[in-house]
Amino acid sequence: xxxxxDTHPAxxxxxxxxxxxLTGPTANIAPGYVQANLAILPSNLAADFLRFCQRNPKPCPxxxxxxxxxxxxxxxxxxxxxxxxxxxxxxxxxGQLVDEPIDVRNIWRDDLVSFLIGCSxxxxxxxxxxxxxxxxxxxxxNVPMYRTSIPTQPAGPFHGQLVVSMRPLxxxxxxxxxxxxxxxxxxxxxxxxxxxxxxIGIADINRPDYGDAVEIRQGEVPVFWACGVTxxxxxxxxxxxxxxxxxxGHMLITDLLNSRMAVL
Amino acid sequence: xxxxxDTHPAxxxxxxxxxxxLTGPTANIAPGYVQANLAILPSNLAADFLRFCQRNPKPCPxxxxxxxxxxxxxxxxxxxxxxxxxxxxxxxxxGQLVDEPIDVRNIWRDDLVSFLIGCSxxxxxxxxxxxxxxxxxxxxxNVPMYRTSIPTQPAGPFHGQLVVSMRPLxxxxxxxxxxxxxxxxxxxxxxxxxxxxxxIGIADINRPDYGDAVEIRQGEVPVFWACGVTxxxxxxxxxxxxxxxxxxGHMLITDLLNSRMAVL
Numbered sequence: 001x002x003x004x005x006d007t008h009p010a011x012x013x014x015x016x017x018x019x020x021x022l023t024g025p026t027a028n029i030a031p032g033y034v035q036a037n038l039a040i041l042p043s044n045l046a047a048d049f050l051r052f053c054q055r056n057p058k059p060c061p062x063x064x065x066x067x068x069x070x071x072x073x074x075x076x077x078x079x080x081x082x083x084x085x086x087x088x089x090x091x092x093x094x095g096q097l098v099d100e101p102i103d104v105r106n107i108w109r110d111d112l113v114s115f116l117i118g119c120s121x122x123x124x125x126x127x128x129x130x131x132x133x134x135x136x137x138x139x140x141x142n143v144p145m146y147r148t149s150i151p152t153q154p155a156g157p158f159h160g161q162l163v164v165s166m167r168p169l170x171x172x173x174x175x176x177x178x179x180x181x182x183x184x185x186x187x188x189x190x191x192x193x194x195x196x197x198x199x200i201g202i203a204d205i206n207r208p209d210y211g212d213a214v215e216i217r218q219g220e221v222p223v224f225w226a227c228g229v230t231x232x233x234x235x236x237x238x239x240x241x242x243x244x245x246x247x248x249g250h251m252l253i254t255d256l257l258n259s260r261m262a263v264l
Numbered sequence: 265x266x267x268x269x270d271t272h273p274a275x276x277x278x279x280x281x282x283x284x285x286l287t288g289p290t291a292n293i294a295p296g297y298v299q300a301n302l303a304i305l306p307s308n309l310a311a312d313f314l315r316f317c318q319r320n321p322k323p324c325p326x327x328x329x330x331x332x333x334x335x336x337x338x339x340x341x342x343x344x345x346x347x348x349x350x351x352x353x354x355x356x357x358x359g360q361l362v363d364e365p366i367d368v369r370n371i372w373r374d375d376l377v378s379f380l381i382g383c384s385x386x387x388x389x390x391x392x393x394x395x396x397x398x399x400x401x402x403x404x405x406n407v408p409m410y411r412t413s414i415p416t417q418p419a420g421p422f423h424g425q426l427v428v429s430m431r432p433l434x435x436x437x438x439x440x441x442x443x444x445x446x447x448x449x450x451x452x453x454x455x456x457x458x459x460x461x462x463x464i465g466i467a468d469i470n471r472p473d474y475g476d477a478v479e480i481r482q483g484e485v486p487v488f489w490a491c492g493v494t495x496x497x498x499x500x501x502x503x504x505x506x507x508x509x510x511x512x513g514h515m516l517i518t519d520l521l522n523s524r525m526a527v528l
Contacts, residue, residue, distance in 0.1 A: 171457045178442045179454060190443060193435050195459065195485055221459055264528055 014085040025249035035251035036116040040244035046113040048156025055153035059230030061118035069110035077255035088247035095239030118187035144208035149201025164224040168216040183262040278349040289513035299515035300380040304508035310377040312420025319417035323494035325382035333374035341519035352511035359503030382451035408472035413465025428488040432480040447526040
C-alpha cells in the first residue's frame with residue numbers, strides 16, 4: 001500500500017490517535033472505512049481464543065490477528081501500530097480494569113497477540129445508505145445491548161452467553177435490514193432474532209445490559225444482531241492475568257472499505 | 265430445446281394434461297420445475313394488464329406473455345400449447361365463472377393473450393431445501409391467503425388491494441426464510457410483512473379470504489408474502505367480457521428450473 005496521511009482518511013485518523021490528537025469515540029470518523037473491536041491476549045490464550053472466534057463467527061467475526069509480539073496488522077492497513085493507533089485502550093489485570101491509557105507501548109509484551117473483530121458500524125452505514133432508520137444514531141446515544149440466554153460454543157476457557165445489539169424497525173424495514181445486513185457476514189451479518197425479547201432471555205427491553213435504552217415506536221419490533229461485546233464479555237469472564245481491549249466506542253480504524261465487506 | 269416426453273418430467277406432465285390424464289392439482293408434480301399462474305385476456309386489455317404487472321412485480325412477477333392468438337410460449341418450454349397443457353381451467357364471462365374445462369381449444373380466440381406469472385411453489389421448494397417448515401404442506405392443505413389494506417399500483421382498469429399468503433415461522437427461521445426467498449424475485453421474492461396482521465388490514469388471521477387456515481404455534485410469527493392470487497383478484501374485479509385462468513392449484517408446469525430462478 002502507498003497511502004499517505006494527507007490523502008487517506010483512515011491513515012490520517014490512526015496517526016491522529018498515535019499523536020494523541022484523537023482520543024475520543026470514532027463514530028463518524030473516516031466514514032466508509034471499517035472499524036474494528038480489539039482484544040489483546042497473552043499468547044498462551046491465543047489459540048483457544050482463535051478457536052472461540054472460529055466457533056462463534058456471528059458475534060466474533062475475526063478480521064485479522066497479529067503475530068505474537070508484533071504491533072503490525074498489514075492485512076488491515078498501512079503502517080498500523082496497534083500499541084498507539086487506537087484512540088483509547090482498557091488494560092485489565094485478572095479481570096479488573098486498571099487503566100484507560102491512550103498508548104500501550106510502555107506495557108507491551110513480546111507474547112501479546114492482537115485480535116481485531118468486525119463491528120456493527122459497517123452494517124449500520126449500509127442500513128443508513130438504504131434509507132433505514134438507526135434509532136440510537138437518531139437519538140445520539142449508544143446502541144442498546146443485552147445478555148441473552150443463547151449460549152456461545154465454548155473453546156478452552158472461553159464460554160458464555162451471546163450478547164446482542166438491538167435496533168427497532170417496522171416489519172417492512174426489518175425485512176430490508178435482514179437483506180442488507182445478510183450481505184455483511186464479516187460484521188455480524190443477519191439478525192439472530194426479532195420480536196419477543198423474552199424468547200432469548202431478555203427480561204426488560206428498556207433496561208439494556210450495555211449501552212443505552214432507545215425508543216421503540218408503535219408498529220416497530222425490536223430486531224437483534226449478534227454483538228462484538230460478546231468476545232469482550234467472554235474474555236472478562238475468564239479473568240486473564242493480563243489483557244488489553246479498546247475502550248468502548250474507541251475503535252481501530254482500518255484501511256478496509258465497508259463497501260468491500262459486502263459479499264454480494 | 266430437444267426435450268422428449270420420455271426423459272423430461274415437465275414435458276411429460278404437460279402431455280399428460282393435454283391427453284386428459286392429468287386433471288388434478290400440480291403440487292408435487294415434476295418437482296424442481298417452475299409452475300406458473302395463468303391469466304388469458306382479450307388483447308384490448310393486454311397492454312394495461314402488462315403495465316399492471318410491470319408496476320406490481322412482487323404480486324405479479326411476469327414470467328412470459330404470448331403473442332396475441334398464439335398458444336405457444338417458447339420461453340417457458342418445449343411445444344407448449346396453453347389451450348391444453350394446464351390440467352384445469354376456469355372460464356369467466358363478465359366476471360362470472362361459467363365453466364371449469366380441461367381444454368379450451370373450442371373457445372380459443374385470435375385476440376387472446378396469455379400471461380404466465382410466477383408462483384410460490386418455487387420458493388417453498390427452496391425453503392424446504394433449507395430445512396424450513398412450510399406449515400400448509402405439513403398440514404396437507406392450501407396456503408392461507410388474505411386480502412390486505414395495501415393498495416396495488418393501478419394501470420388502466422386494473423386496481424385493487426394486495427393479496428398475501430402466510431407461513432408461520434419462528435423468528436430465527438423467518439430470518440433465514442427472508443434470506444432464502446430474497447433470492448427469488450421472479451417468484452414473489454422476500455416477504456412484505458411479518459407480525460401483527462392488523463397492520464396490513466387483516467382482521468382475523470384464523471379466517472383467510474382464500475385457502476385454508478393453518479396452525480400458528482407458540483413462538484411463531486405469521487410471515488406474509490405477496491401472492492399470485494392478487495392478479496386474479498384484480499382481473500375478477502374488472503369483470504372482462506371474457507377471460508380464462510387456471511383453476512386454483514392447477515398450474516402450468518414449465519421447463520424452467522426452480523434453482524435457476526435464484527438470482528444469487
